[in-house]
Each structure stands twice: as structure tokens, then as C-alpha cells.
Amino acid sequence: MSGGYAKINGTQRKIVGAWSKVNGTWRKGSVVSSKVNGQWREAWKNAFPSPTFLIYPNTIIRGDTFTWTTDSITGANYEIQSRYNGGSWSASTFSSTPTGSFTTSSNTANTSIQLRVRAVAPGTHDKQSGWYEGPTRSLGADVLDKPTGLTYPTTLTRGQKITVRWNAKSDVKYHLQAVYNDGTPTATLYSGFGGGSVDYYISTGTSNSKVKFQIKGGKSGYIDSPYTVGPQITLNPQKLATISSISAPKPYQGQTITVSWGAVTNADKYLLEVQYNNGSWVRAYIGSNRSYTAKVSSTATSIQWRVRPTAVGYADGDWKYSDQVSVALPPLKQTTWTATLVRSWRSKEDWGWRDPGDTGDTDSIDRMYQGSWNSPPWWGNHRGLAFFNYNSIKDTLAGKDIEKVRVYMYRINAGGYVSGQSIKLWTHNYASVPSGRPDLSYVQGPFSSFARGEGKWITVDNEVAERIRDGSAKGIALYREDEQGYLFMSPNVKIEVTYR
Structure with a gap:
């Protein structure tokens, strides 16, 4: 057969010595190939038939893993290749079953994907069938992973300044909100790339009894992550300020005097108490007025006043004390x-x-x-x-x-x-x-x-x-x-x- 011709699989082939040129490559005569289904195959090894279908999801998300399925061809393994945006086919991967998983690239530049499959011999991966190309699918944006490390104090008071923290990535834009009473989230507390922390003043509204914080991430080419929701914290009442001043004259026994004091924001009542002779504190007045007229005990030798603000939904302010003063004897009359x-x-x-x-x-x-x-x-x-x-x-x-x-x-x-x-x-x-x-x-x-x-x-x-x-x-x-x-x-x- 050297230098002659032979008809192989119905096609006339030139024999060059003990070699023949197949697909541009010199092969020994024992591996002389013929063109089968448009592909050169080793003539003496029977090539597998080509797959007739290749199925995978219509909707594919970048970075997701999906399942592909093809014909079950007796004795065959399967060679899979992929390409993005209609470009070059990738290196091959092999499967011993007619179904397998494939993980797409998360590269946001990739907008479409296509797979192809052919049957090959186990181990040697020869006896290749022709390729079967699957449909081209558009690649949807991947969902960004939820942010991690959301933390804030577990004891909170209305009006308190706190720092909310999270694990930040410089290429991710974060969106942070506070949610009171499981209601509508507040306006954005933080919106920007990276960050990792933000200072925030808890609402002073007395109707707010609890709060939690939630954060999500966003990135170009990705679907925003779901919200990471932090623990819900019951809010302690905001403490009213201490009264700035209290005015009480130095009295004499039996004298009628007026005690007055400064206003405190958000206070709706004031509690006034009096102490005679270093004894027990006794309530003198509670109400919205900021002054009180009283008759001093006729047996007092010393007197002191204290007052603090109160309000529904607030913690009482600290006591404001007047000076402790001696009570004089009444002036002489005649x-x-x-x-x-x-x-x-x-x-x-x-x-x-x-x-x-x-x-x-x-x-x-x-x-x-x-x-x-x-x-x-x-x-x-x-x-x-x-x-x-x-x-x-x-x-x-x-x-x-x-x-x-x-x-x-x-x-x-x-x-x-x-x-x-x-x-x-x-x-x-x-x-x-x-x-x-x-x-x-x-x-x-x-x-x-x-x-x-x-x-x-x-x-x-x-x-x-x-x-x-x-x-x-x-x-x-x-x-x-x-x-x-x-x-x-x-x-x-x-x-x-x-x-x-």
C-alpha cells in the first residue's frame, strides 16, 4: 500500500509509505483516519456517534452553577467546552455521565454563554464524535453576597449616639437603614463604597419602642444583595436633662415663700420635694408649673429643696438641689x-x-x-x-x-x-x-x-x-x-x- 491509494469508508486516500496525513498531521498507517460527520477519525477505531441534544437552563446567572444534560451514548464519556460572548471555546472538561454541573464565570463582561459536547472514549478520550453545540444563553447578573459583620450596641437609649459597623469591601456600595417598630425603614443612614462604620443618633421619638438595622450591598453588574438584618433591640427611655437652676429664698419659720426653677426640653411635669432638718424628703408639688408657693414649717431649723423633670416616655432627669440653708426665727412684730x-x-x-x-x-x-x-x-x-x-x-x-x-x-x-x-x-x-x-x-x-x-x-x-x-x-x-x-x-x- 506504500505510495498507493486505498478507499477508506468510501473515500479514496493516498498512502505515503506507512504513513498518511490526517488533519494536517502525519499518522502511521495503523491509524489512518477518514472523515466522519465532517471530522477526521481514526479509521481503524470506530468513532462514537454524535450527541443529538444538549440541554441547560434558559436563564443563567453569572457565577451560578447549573446542570447540563445530553444523550446517553453506550460506552462513551463526554467532553464539554464553553465559550462566552461568541468567542473562543474553552479548554475541555470531561464527564463520565451524560449529565453534569457547570459553574459560569462571574465576570460582569460576559453577557452570553454557549456549551458544546461530544462523545469520547473513557480514559483515552479518542474515538471522538462530532461536536453538538447547545443554544446560546444570555447571562443574567449574579446576586451579590449579603454583607457580613453587622454589629451595633445591644443596649440602646432613645437619642443615644452609636456606631454601626460591618465588614466592608472597597468595590461594594453599601446601603444601611434603621427600622423602628418593624415599620417602614428610615432614610439611608449610609450609602457609599466601603465604609465599614457610621455614627448614628437613635431617634428621640417616644413612640419608638424598638429598633434594628439592615444593610445590603450593590455592585455594578450584580443584583443587589439581600438585606442583612441585625438583632432587634428594645429602646430604653431617653433621660431628661437636669434642671439648670433652682431658686429658693432663705426663709424664716412660718414664712410663705416661692421656689422656682428652670425649664427642661420635653419635660411635661416637675417633681419638687422638701427636706427639713436633714430629715426625710417629702413631696411638695408635681405639675407643669415651674414655681411653687409654700409656707415654711414653723419648727424648721434648716431647709433644702430638690426638683427633677418628668415626662411620659422619658426617664426622669437627675435631681437638682438647692443650697441647704438655716431657717431663721420669724421677724418680730409689735x-x-x-x-x-x-x-x-x-x-x-x-x-x-x-x-x-x-x-x-x-x-x-x-x-x-x-x-x-x-x-x-x-x-x-x-x-x-x-x-x-x-x-x-x-x-x-x-x-x-x-x-x-x-x-x-x-x-x-x-x-x-x-x-x-x-x-x-x-x-x-x-x-x-x-x-x-x-x-x-x-x-x-x-x-x-x-x-x-x-x-x-x-x-x-x-x-x-x-x-x-x-x-x-x-x-x-x-x-x-x-x-x-x-x-x-x-x-x-x-x-x-x-x-x-
Whole structure:
């Protein structure tokens, strides 16, 4: 056969020595090939028939793995090649079954893909059939992987500034949102490439009870990733600010004062408490006003105030304290009452109460008499009473501490002994002139003498006014059991009380 011709599979072939040229390659005569189905095949080895179909999905996503299927050809393995955008076929991969998986390139420049398959001998991969080319499919964008590493604090307070973090890639654009109460996401907190963290102030809205954050990634040529959703956190109430100032005057016991303080944003009420003598704090006021008028305890020796803001949906602000100050005694007051009437009773026989014009009087005015005239005729021992608006004294002094009591008397420049005479002071409990001899109580004196025509204030025991204040007396009287100190006093009798 050397140098001759032979008909192989119905085709005349030139024999060159023991070799023949097949597909441009010299082959030994034992591997002389013929063209089968348009492809040169080794004539002495029977080529496999070509596959008749190649199936794979209509929709293919870049980076995805899909399944291809072709004919089941007895004794054959399968050689698979691919190409993108109609370009060159790739290197071969082999499968021992008529179905297999294929992973597409994630290169965003690739817009289409095509596969082809042929049957080959196991191991040697010869006896190749002709290629069967599958359909060209468009490549869809791949879905970007979800972002990782989304973290933020697990304890959150309304209005708090926090940092939200994630694992960032420089070529990925991230979109971060906050979601309150499982509702509509907020506006974007971060939108840009890379990043990896962003500072954010939690909403101060009191209707927001919980929050979570979500982030997704985007990249040219890819479908945005699904959202990565972080844990949902229950929000703690925002703490109200501390009141900036509190004003409280330094008071005295029993004084009515006004305490005032500054406003706090979002506060709807203020709680005010007071502490006396370093004791327990006691609520004084709660409400929307920023001032409070109160009467200071009459037994306080020290006082301090504190106030804090409150509001629905907020945590109370911290206490704002006033200075602790000493409570002074009340200021001294002084009131004078003038007698509304004076009358005198004398003990001789049935003379009783003296009226203006009685024997011995030189004019028609009432007088307070004390003592007795010892020369004939015997006129009896006197009890001179002064009557007052005792209810006025009682009401004015109610609850007051009496510091000093003085009585004013003026000795008429007539009658009585010529020399100066001392007096003894009593209290009585009559609102008006009694019918008989008046009973007297609580004696003081004798006090320094009064000369004729002399008027003066004398300081007496506080009990004189205290008895009127407390209801056991209504006025004062002059009386000497020893019948001494005979004199006439003007009806201009006064009681002066200093109290607080």
C-alpha cells in the first residue's frame, strides 16, 4: 500500500509509505483516519456517534452553577467546552455521565454563554464524535453576597449616639437603614463604597419602642444583595436633662415663700420635694408649673429643696438641689391695743362700781382706781379694771411666740396720795363690767411708782398676753390687797405685745 491509494469508508486516500496525513498531521498507517460527520477519525477505531441534544437552563446567572444534560451514548464519556460572548471555546472538561454541573464565570463582561459536547472514549478520550453545540444563553447578573459583620450596641437609649459597623469591601456600595417598630425603614443612614462604620443618633421619638438595622450591598453588574438584618433591640427611655437652676429664698419659720426653677426640653411635669432638718424628703408639688408657693414649717431649723423633670416616655432627669440653708426665727412684730373701757369697784359697804361723777371725782371721766383712802371718810379698797377688744388680741397672737409685753398707764395729776405710788398688776376674765365684785388672777408687782401726771410703759411678764391669747383672761386690773398705793389712772391704758 506504500505510495498507493486505498478507499477508506468510501473515500479514496493516498498512502505515503506507512504513513498518511490526517488533519494536517502525519499518522502511521495503523491509524489512518477518514472523515466522519465532517471530522477526521481514526479509521481503524470506530468513532462514537454524535450527541443529538444538549440541554441547560434558559436563564443563567453569572457565577451560578447549573446542570447540563445530553444523550446517553453506550460506552462513551463526554467532553464539554464553553465559550462566552461568541468567542473562543474553552479548554475541555470531561464527564463520565451524560449529565453534569457547570459553574459560569462571574465576570460582569460576559453577557452570553454557549456549551458544546461530544462523545469520547473513557480514559483515552479518542474515538471522538462530532461536536453538538447547545443554544446560546444570555447571562443574567449574579446576586451579590449579603454583607457580613453587622454589629451595633445591644443596649440602646432613645437619642443615644452609636456606631454601626460591618465588614466592608472597597468595590461594594453599601446601603444601611434603621427600622423602628418593624415599620417602614428610615432614610439611608449610609450609602457609599466601603465604609465599614457610621455614627448614628437613635431617634428621640417616644413612640419608638424598638429598633434594628439592615444593610445590603450593590455592585455594578450584580443584583443587589439581600438585606442583612441585625438583632432587634428594645429602646430604653431617653433621660431628661437636669434642671439648670433652682431658686429658693432663705426663709424664716412660718414664712410663705416661692421656689422656682428652670425649664427642661420635653419635660411635661416637675417633681419638687422638701427636706427639713436633714430629715426625710417629702413631696411638695408635681405639675407643669415651674414655681411653687409654700409656707415654711414653723419648727424648721434648716431647709433644702430638690426638683427633677418628668415626662411620659422619658426617664426622669437627675435631681437638682438647692443650697441647704438655716431657717431663721420669724421677724418680730409689735401690736398695741388700747382699752375700750375702764371701771373701778370698791369694797366699802354697797358702793360697788364707781361711775363718773361719784363723790371724790373731779370730772366725768372713768378712771382706774387702786388702793384706798385711809383718812375719814373711809372709801373702801379699789379694784380698777381695763377692758379690751380681747378677740382682736386673741386672734392676732394665735400660734405666735410672745417675746415681750408692756403696759402703758398715765396717772392723773389729781387725787390719790401726793407722793409717788407703786402698782400691782392683775388679769381678769371679763368681756364687760360684771354685776358684783370682780375676781382677779395672776398678780405681778408691785412695780415702780407713778407720780401724779406721770405716764410710762412698764414691762410685765409675757403671761399677761399669753393668758389673753390662750383664753384664760380678757383684760388687766390694778389691785393692792394691802390697800396701799391709792391713785387714779387715766382710761388711756394700753397693752403692747412683741411677738413672732
